[in-house]
Amino acid sequence: MRIAIAAVAGVLLAALASFGAVQLANASQQEPVIKPLYGYGSR
Amino acid sequence: MKRTGWVWPGVTGLVLGLLALGPGLAPGFLLSFDMVFTPGPRFSAMTFGLTGTVPRHVPSDAFGVALAHVLPGDVAQKAVLLGIFVLASMAAASLVPTRRVVPRVAAGAVYAWNPFVAERLLLGHWAFLLGYAALPLVAGAAARAAEPGGGRRLTRALVPAAIGGFAGVAVSALVAGAVVLCRPERKRGLAKAVAAVVVLSLPWLVTGWLRPSGMPGAPEGVGAFAARADTPFGALGSLFTLGGAWNAATVPPGYGTPLLAVVWLVVVVASVVAFARTRTDGTAGLAIAAGAGYVLAALGVVAAPLLRGLIEAWPGFAVLRDGQQYVAPLAVVVAVGFGVLADRAADRRLDALGVLAVLLPLVLLPGLAWGAAGRLRPVHYPDAWARAREIVRADPVPGDVLILPWATYREYPWNGGRTSLDALPRYLDRRGILSDAVVIGRTVVPAEDPRARALDPVVRAGGPLTARLAAHGIRYVAFDAETSGNAYYARLGGAQRVLADADLVLYRLPDPARPREDSAPAALAGTAWAVTLMSVVWSFAASGITLATRSLRHPRGKAP
Structure with missing residues (x-):
């Protein structure tokens, strides 16, 4: 039972990690936002 | 707790810090x-908040400069940043009521x-994060403040927050106050807590309170600095899941996507419920601090007119403007x-789940890894900056440096176009004056520095600048952006161009008037520093190893 729970948790973690990696890759490939010069940032 | 009990949380924090900074190391x-470290910085009036500017950088700048006297500036910066991760992990681990290693390491991992x-790291709030890292220690020390030696213990725990200045102290004071009020002998505990907070705040309290031009509140900044949604759960849900910083550019890549956000929300809810069922010294106070902090964090979102009114009534309430900082106690919970x-x-003998729990924070927030996915990249200051510093340093004629373009933040090409505070005022040894008005989208938070306000009409008006700037005590005009064909050059007739480089252009003005600057009395500021430093020394004297005492007592011990 413990092994089964650990296996399920491991699969879940691996799935989340894969999803996170894909999201990360997508985010890094987005077009750069043109920011106004000298601003502190935007909301 | 055995002293060795700190090792694994500490190692975990170090590994997480190394992973987070990655190539940034x-x-x-x-x-x-807002994170600016420079090579070979020197102590100056600005370091101690004696230039008339609002002392937000007090005492963190002094800490940074002092550290840079021991280590190279960039090494000092990395040491501080890694220290935040290590301290955060160790401190959070200390509050978990178990002797098992894995659960404490898991708590440390989530907290770090x-x-x-x-978001605070990317925003450059390293000094605030020092206070955040020590917040669990503050909670633990506050729970025992009324005991003999409790004042010293609490003062020690508050030192990292004190380095962070008023924002760091405000959050820690919230936790310390709530915890001592929920304990027996609350009067004695509260007296010690108030004394510790006040004494450690003196460097910025004195310079801020006695600032001749008063403390600006700038209620127009309430909307700009209010928490924003960075998850599908809106601003309030984002705050609950420990995000929600006002600046969209500080959201880690990949964070807030629905699947990861939902899993993280489940983790947060389950953790809060588990905490609510835990009964140890100080947990009630910590829960109240977390709740109060969440309300304060949400003020700018749900009650902006109220917050504006408070700031108009007393500018000190401006410390609530960047409200997201106040979810820090919730992070401890x-x-x-x-x-x-x-x-x-x-x-339940599900040890493997515990091990996976240690990894879960990384899985849910991969965007913090490797220099926040490339957003933290180390750079070297251009050679022209060093030459400018030598020129300015060698000049015996007094006078200040006006920094153009007339703005606070830069996107230096040599820094990859990433936004950063203009580093020149900290890089040069002389007083640097720039427009400290802050632009956030279409909102402009007005300048606070009286010198910048006085020079603003001069800089913005047309016509020759040289004589008018010299009359204001300006000896140099430095351009650290838009150096190619700047229209201001034509307005500096009679000034000598002493440095011309793509990264920096420097003009020297003849016959500057002696600069005059109103600030808090230096003697009082010096006394404040002396009292604070003595209290820090007193708190550490004969204390043994600071972190080696258990912070929160738990009624039942478990086998490791």
Whole structure:
């Protein structure tokens, strides 16, 4: 039972990690936002 | 707790810090928003808040300069940043009521690796994060403040927050106050807590309070600095999941996507519930601090007119403007609750789940890894900056440096176009004057520096600048952006161009008037520093190893 729970948790973690990696890759490939010069940032 | 009990949380924090900074650990400086470290900095009037500017950088700048006298500036910066991760992990681990290693490590991992840390790190609030890292220690020390030696213990725990200045102290004071009020002998505990907070705040309290031009509140900044949604759960849900910083550019890549956000929300809810069922000294106070902090964090979102009114009534309430900072106590609750969950898994002999729990924060927030996915990259200051410093340093004629373009923040090409505070005022040894008005989208928070306000019409008006700037005590005009064909050059007739480089152009003005600057009395500021430093020394004297005492007592011990 413990092994089964650990296996399920491991699969879940691996799935989340894969999803996170894909999201990360997508985010890094987005077009750069043109920011106004000298601003502190935007909301 | 045995002293060795700190090792694994500490190692975990160090590994997480190394992973978070990644390539940022290479030689060079990390310039991100408000985080500015420079090579070979010197103590100056500005360091101690004696230039008339609002002393937000007191005493963190002094800490940075002092550290840079021991280590190279960039090494000092990395040491501080790694120290935040190590301290955060160790401190959070200390509050988990178990002797098992894995649950404490899991709590440390969540506390050191979450959206709050990521967004504040990218925003460059390293000094505030020092206070955040020590917040669990403050909670633990406050729970025992009324005991003999409790005042010293609490003062020690508050030192990192004191380095962070008023924002760091405000959050820590909230936690310390709530915890001591929920304990027996609350009067004695409260007296010690108030004394510790006040004494450690003196350097910025004195310079801020006695600032001749008063403390600006700038209520127009309430909307700009209010929490924003960085998850599908809106601003309030984002705050609950420890994100929600006002600046969209500080959201780690990949954070807030629905699947990861939902899983993280489940983790947060489960952790908060687990914490609520935990009964140890100080947990009630910590829960109240977390709730109060969440309300304060949400003020700018749900009650902006109220917050504006408060700031108009007393500018000191401006400390609530960047409200997201106040979810820090909730992060402590989440971390401890997460550790408790991992401990329960161990109770049920599901040790593997506990190990996976340690990895979960990384899985849910991969965007913090490797220099926040490339957003923290080390850079070297251009050679022209060093030459400018030598020129200015060698000049015996007094006078200040006006820095153009007339703005606070830069996107230096040599810093990859990443936004950072203009580093020149800290890089040069002389007083640097720039427009400290802050632009956020279409909102402009007015300048606070009286010298900048006085020079603003001069800079913005047309016509020759040289004589008018010299009359204001300006000896140099430095351009650290838009150096190619700047229209201002034509207005500096009679000034000598002493340095011309793509990264910096420097003009020297003849016959500047002697600069005059109103600030808090230096003698009083010096006395404040002396009292604070003596109290810090007193708190550490004969204390043994600071972190080696258990912070929160737990009624039942468990086998490791």
